[in-house]
Amino acid sequence: MAAVKETVDRVKAIDVDAYKYGFVTEIESEKAPKGLNEDIVRFISAKKNEPAWMTEWRLDAYRRWLTMEEPTWARVDYPRIDYQDLYYYAAPKSTAGPKSLDEVDPELLRTYEKLGIPLREQEILAGVQSSKVAVDAVFDSVSVATTFRAELAKAGVIFCPISEAVHSHPELVKKYLGSVVPVTDNYFATLNSAVFSDGSFVYIPPGVRCPMELSTYFRINERNTGQFERTLIIADAGSYVSYLEGCTAPQRDENQLHAAVVELIAHEDAEIKYSTVQNWYPGDSEGKGGIYNFVTKRGDCRGARSKISWTQVETGSAITWKYPSCILRGDSSRGEFYSIAISNGRQQVDSGTKMIHLGKNTTSRIISKGISAGRSNNTYRGQVSAHRKATNARNFTNCDSLLIGHDCGAHTVPYIESKNATAVFEHEATTSKISEDQLFYCTQRGLSDEEATALIVNGFVRDVLQQLPMEFAVEAQKLIAISLEGSVG
Amino acid sequence: MLEVRNLHVSVGDRKILDGLNLTVKDGEVAAIMGPNGTGKSTLSYVIAGRDGYDVTEGEVLVDGVNILDMDATERANAGVFLAFQYPMEIPGVATMTFLKAALNAQARARGGKELQTPDFMKKVREASQKLQIPQDMLKRALNVGFSGGEKKRMEILQMALLQPKLAILDETDSGLDIDALRIVADGVNALRAQERSFLVITHYQRLLDYIKPDTVHVMARGRIAKTGGPELAHELEKTGYAGFVGEAA
Ligand SMILES: Nc1ncnc2c1ncn2[C@@H]1O[C@H](COP(=O)(O)OP(=O)(O)OP(=O)(O)O)[C@@H](O)[C@H]1O
Ligand SMILES: [Mg+2]
Numbered sequence: 001m002a003a004v005k006e007t008v009d010r011v012k013a014i015d016v017d018a019y020k021y022g023f024v025t026e027i028e029s030e031k032a033p034k035g036l037n038e039d040i041v042r043f044i045s046a047k048k049n050e051p052a053w054m055t056e057w058r059l060d061a062y063r064r065w066l067t068m069e070e071p072t073w074a075r076v077d078y079p080r081i082d083y084q085d086l087y088y089y090a091a092p093k094s095t096a097g098p099k100s101l102d103e104v105d106p107e108l109l110r111t112y113e114k115l116g117i118p119l120r121e122q123e124i125l126a127g128v129q130s131s132k133v134a135v136d137a138v139f140d141s142v143s144v145a146t147t148f149r150a151e152l153a154k155a156g157v158i159f160c161p162i163s164e165a166v167h168s169h170p171e172l173v174k175k176y177l178g179s180v181v182p183v184t185d186n187y188f189a190t191l192n193s194a195v196f197s198d199g200s201f202v203y204i205p206p207g208v209r210c211p212m213e214l215s216t217y218f219r220i221n222e223r224n225t226g227q228f229e230r231t232l233i234i235a236d237a238g239s240y241v242s243y244l245e246g247c248t249a250p251q252r253d254e255n256q257l258h259a260a261v262v263e264l265i266a267h268e269d270a271e272i273k274y275s276t277v278q279n280w281y282p283g284d285s286e287g288k289g290g291i292y293n294f295v296t297k298r299g300d301c302r303g304a305r306s307k308i309s310w311t312q313v314e315t316g317s318a319i320t321w322k323y324p325s326c327i328l329r330g331d332s333s334r335g336e337f338y339s340i341a342i343s344n345g346r347q348q349v350d351s352g353t354k355m356i357h358l359g360k361n362t363t364s365r366i367i368s369k370g371i372s373a374g375r376s377n378n379t380y381r382g383q384v385s386a387h388r389k390a391t392n393a394r395n396f397t398n399c400d401s402l403l404i405g406h407d408c409g410a411h412t413v414p415y416i417e418s419k420n421a422t423a424v425f426e427h428e429a430t431t432s433k434i435s436e437d438q439l440f441y442c443t444q445r446g447l448s449d450e451e452a453t454a455l456i457v458n459g460f461v462r463d464v465l466q467q468l469p470m471e472f473a474v475e476a477q478k479l480i481a482i483s484l485e486g487s488v489g
Numbered sequence: 490m491l492e493v494r495n496l497h498v499s500v501g502d503r504k505i506l507d508g509l510n511l512t513v514k515d516g517e518v519a520a521i522m523g524p525n526g527t528g529k530s531t532l533s534y535v536i537a538g539r540d541g542y543d544v545t546e547g548e549v550l551v552d553g554v555n556i557l558d559m560d561a562t563e564r565a566n567a568g569v570f571l572a573f574q575y576p577m578e579i580p581g582v583a584t585m586t587f588l589k590a591a592l593n594a595q596a597r598a599r600g601g602k603e604l605q606t607p608d609f610m611k612k613v614r615e616a617s618q619k620l621q622i623p624q625d626m627l628k629r630a631l632n633v634g635f636s637g638g639e640k641k642r643m644e645i646l647q648m649a650l651l652q653p654k655l656a657i658l659d660e661t662d663s664g665l666d667i668d669a670l671r672i673v674a675d676g677v678n679a680l681r682a683q684e685r686s687f688l689v690i691t692h693y694q695r696l697l698d699y700i701k702p703d704t705v706h707v708m709a710r711g712r713i714a715k716t717g718g719p720e721l722a723h724e725l726e727k728t729g730y731a732g733f734v735g736e737a738a
Pocket of ligand 2 (some may be wrong): 529530531574659660
């Protein structure tokens with residue numbers, strides 16, 4: 001009987017494709033009219049009461065975007081996106097800009113509670129949550145709450161929605177926005193520059209070690225709505241910050257577009273650690289619905305001895321197009337990229353990194369673990385380059401792919417380019433299948449096929465999991481097991 | 490406990506087990522000896538439910554239930570344990586993590602409660618001390634970089650923790666030094682019980698000096714060719730398998 005019940009439970013779980021966050025919040029929202037033109041860009045800018053310089057910046061981006069072509073070089077395949085058939089702005093009606101937590105619509109608080117994201121500071125302090133994390137919660141196009149701001153302000157740390165930073169810290173925004181990812185960097189980044197809605201702004205003053213983890217939690221709720229978040233993090237000389245990003249979306253039959261831009265700037269001796277657990281709705285097992293995740297993330301190690309590390313766990317999205325990169329400008333600066341990318345069902349992942357060595361003695365490290373199951377396709381695309389002046393540049397790349405089943409694909413596309421003879425780049429790559437012998441060994445000890453697979457996969461990605469902050473690592477581990485459900489047997 | 494009836498097994502075109510019959514009673518320790526390549530490991534894999542074998546005829550009963558329709562997981566949870574001749578390495582998975590996953594899986598399958606972490610740790614610590622397995626080894630990835638003897642000891646640790654009904658030891662003695670052999674044998678002897686049976690596959694009398702079998706079977710050419718008491722093993726030591734191999738030829 002127990003076996004029967006278990007089977008029923010499992011089938012149920014697979015039936016909803018095991019996506020736990022697929023619920024929709026019933027909340028009235030205010031949207032911009034469908035489609036994209038200069039008026040929509042102005043509408044968004046006006047909604048946020050932006051100063052003229054910001055409006056102009058957006059319009060300039062929009063006009064450039066009109067002249068660009070959507071890129072086709074990635075190993076992903078999707079029907080043409082009709083950019084006039086999307087909403088570019090949606091905000092819960094109850095939220096007219098960020099407020100104190102007491103004023104946040106209880107329906108929104110409940111949503112984040114259901115997602116496991118603590119927004120009530122008292123509860124966090126009371127120990128409901130194991131450690132303190134400040135959260136900026138972005139719901140569709142707006143930030144609905146940012147926690148622990150007062151405490152952070154005491155340390156001189158600025159953590160607020162970017163829409164607010166435009167008003168409160170225009171000099172910083174003007175100086176840094178678009179300085180790492182130029183407006184015309186690529187099609188999606190340019191689109192984002194025109195219509196970006198909200199995201200987080202972080203500034204860590206010189207010499208400050210940010211007293212807690214910062215995080216932004218992105219939620220797309222509305223139908224047919226693109227989310228264009230924009231995040232800007234500046235670590236001034238000698239400072240340190242660890243930042244986490246999480247994302248989920250309801251289960252919908254149509255595809256939703258998410259085109260974010262994240263810019264990081266690390267000054268002399270500063271360090272930024274940026275971790276993502278990306279769990280957008282991946283679509284069902286037949287490939288219906290899911291998020292198109294077209295994201296530009298780049299960090300600029302601007303000062304000497306600065307360090308930026310990207311850690312990502314990519315489990316969601318129908319399509320992932322994402323290459324968190326580092327520009328190693330400062331001498332002796334360091335870039336790191338740790339990635340776990342899992343694809344199942346009909347998911348398509350084309351992800352990797354770029355390490356651009358410009359300064360002397362710059363070092364970088366890339367550890368990528370790709371896992372493909374079902375009928376998915378998983379491509380690692382990485383570029384490591386050394387500029388003429390990058391004397392003694394060093395890179396180590398390790399890129400492992402694991403295949404589960406016979407209908408999936410894994411591809412590795414490394415580009416290496418060196419204009420300095422002293423640069424040393426090492427590249428290791430492996431592709432393996434979970435061996436029948438390993439699976440048998442585990443099942444002989446009583447594990448189910450799925451538990452065995454999850455265990456072996458967790459072992460495979462361990463090097464990267466270790467890079468994540470503790471709680472995130474535990475979360476990620478569970479997520480990996482869920483993502484692979486239905487992939488064996 | 491275990492009853493194998495007229496078992497025929499092939500892989501592809503190759504017939505490996507050819508009408509094998511074998512009975513192991515409750516609480517019995519049965520040894521199987523036999524030349525290389527006669528199908529001893531194959532028999533243990535087929536009992537444990539490894540994929541890739543065609544059972545063309547016959548039955549394998551555990552406590553009267555034919556287990557051939559069960560998958561490997563179900564058989565393990567029904568109390569069948571195999572100490573592998575070549576234990577697998579599981580990179581990145583700490584031994585402790587693996588042990589916990591296995592214990593919990595079996596507890597759940599039997600409708601029991603999962604062990605609390607402190608109880609689990611205590612249990613593992615005690616069992617591993619008996620087998621002289623150092624604690625830091627439990628933090629390492631399972632079997633990765635373990636010496637041959639360490640791997641074998643780890644198999645016995647798993648058996649001690651999982652407390653199976655039927656334990657099959659496939660050449661657990663090979664690769665063990667004299668002290669380790671004694672430790673492992675003590676581990677096995679400690680588990681001997683009326684409700685537990687053992688099938689001990691070995692090439693050497695030495696192991697049987699420590700683990701005293703109730704019965705000894707000689708396997709040749711995919712069948713049990715002769716069955717006797719402990720004295721049969723001594724006899725083989727002197728005569729070798731020539732008689733058995735020849736007889737069937
Ligand atoms: N998957 C397979 N494909 C082809 N032949 C196989 C396969 N598995 C086992 N065999 C063959 O079946 C025979 C029995 O193998 P098995 O490993 O069971 O022998 P064994 O009695 O355990 O030998 P040893 O004492 O050397 O461990 C061998 O000849 C082996 O090559
Ligand atoms: Mg063998």
